[in-house]
Amino acid sequence: MEKFLPIAYLQNRFLPFEAANVSIATHALHYGTGAFGGMRGLPDPQNPNQILLFRLDRHCQRLSASAKLLQYHLPASKIQETIIDFVQKNKPSTSFYIRPFVYNSGLGVSPRLHNIEKDFLIYGLEMADYLPPGGVSCRISSWYRQEDRSLPLRGKISAAYITSSLAKTEAVESGFDESILMNTQGKVSEASGMNIFIVRNNTLITPGFEQDILEGITRDSVLAIARNLGITIQERPVDRSELLIADEVFLCGTAAKIAPVKRIENYELPTHRPITTVLREKLIAITENRDEQYQDWIFKVPIH
Numbered sequence: 191m192e193k194f195l196p197i198a199y200l201q202n203r204f205l206p207f208e209a210a211n212v213s214i215a216t217h218a219l220h221y222g223t224g225a226f227g228g229m230r231g232l233p234d235p236q237n238p239n240q241i242l243l244f245r246l247d248r249h250c251q252r253l254s255a256s257a258k259l260l261q262y263h264l265p266a267s268k269i270q271e272t273i274i275d276f277v278q279k280n281k282p283s284t285s286f287y288i289r290p291f292v293y294n295s296g297l298g299v300s301p302r303l304h305n306i307e308k309d310f311l312i313y314g315l316e317m318a319d320y321l322p323p324g325g326v327s328c329r330i331s332s333w334y335r336q337e338d339r340s341l342p343l344r345g346k347i348s349a350a351y352i353t354s355s356l357a358k359t360e361a362v363e364s365g366f367d368e369s370i371l372m373n374t375q376g377k378v379s380e381a382s383g384m385n386i387f388i389v390r391n392n393t394l395i396t397p398g399f400e401q402d403i404l405e406g407i408t409r410d411s412v413l414a415i416a417r418n419l420g421i422t423i424q425e426r427p428v429d430r431s432e433l434l435i436a437d438e439v440f441l442c443g444t445a446a447k448i449a450p451v452k453r454i455e456n457y458e459l460p461t462h463r464p465i466t467t468v469l470r471e472k473l474i475a476i477t478e479n480r481d482e483q484y485q486d487w488i489f490k491v492p493i494h
């Protein structure tokens with residue numbers, strides 16, 4: 191059962207989570223006319239008087255861009271201020287996840303983005319590991335990742351998550367932990383809520399933005415860390431067969447962090463994962479404020 195943070199933000203005010211409710215006729219509930227963000231925070235293990243938020247600026251920029259795709263003008267600075275306020279009001283004492291959401295809050299039928307009220311809300315929940323840290327098994331989904339020409343994939347649009355939901359349930363109900371989706375070109379795109387990387391011959395490879403992926407902030411962080419470690423990187427299309435013979439495969443996202451893949455369909459992957467391990471440990475050290483090199487990725491919120 192989820193443990194929600196006690197204070198939520200809805201319609202420009204903070205209120206108890208239980209009291210933060212919307213009407214059953216809310217447009218976004220019916221048409222998926224919303225977009226969300228998702229970021230992690232944790233109390234600083236070195237200083238109990240501050241909360242660490244990972245790449246707050248990037249998360250706010252992406253949500254502002256998603257809002258723009260919904261014809262909602264919401265500056266990243268406004269999102270950032272509100273998130274800081276939200277964290278200060280909640281004072282979380284364990285690792286947590288913040289879910290900011292922009293949506294058509296107006297009521298009634300007729301799918302549209304114009305002439306309808308919008309809102310920006312936030313809630314949070316406590317969150318430990320999202321996927322088994324020892325390695326996940328993946329099914330290749332029978333559902334395909336959407337194309338940018340029918341759904342704006344640069345935003346985290348709610349409606350897109352029907353495909354993620356179909357894929358995840360298909361995978362879990364057939365005995366796997368996660369699903370990997372191909373795009374309509376038959377190339378590897380991403381997992382249900384994570385980007386994907388493979389390693390072949392010491393090269394770190396990930397599908398590029400033209401492969402209908404979400405512009406993941408963890409993906410961006412992994413690429414920067416790998417570059418700084420001198421690891422060879424390729425952003426390019428990945429075939430299904432490359433997944434099956436890769437030396438290492440991992441999924442990455444805010445909730446999952448870096449999750450090694452141990453099996454894809456009926457193909458076992460090697461358990462020796464030197465590049466995944468080094469990237470995973472580095473990313474965790476950065477988020478826990480144990481790494482001097484990436485201080486600008488950590489936003490510190492003082493709490494008293």
Ligand code: PMP
Pocket residue numbers: 228354380381382383384385403404405406407408409442443444445
């Ligand atoms: N792809 C999808 C479909 C996602 O939902 C997510 C999670 N936000 C990601 C990739 C990873 O993105 P991020 O690293 O920004 O969390």
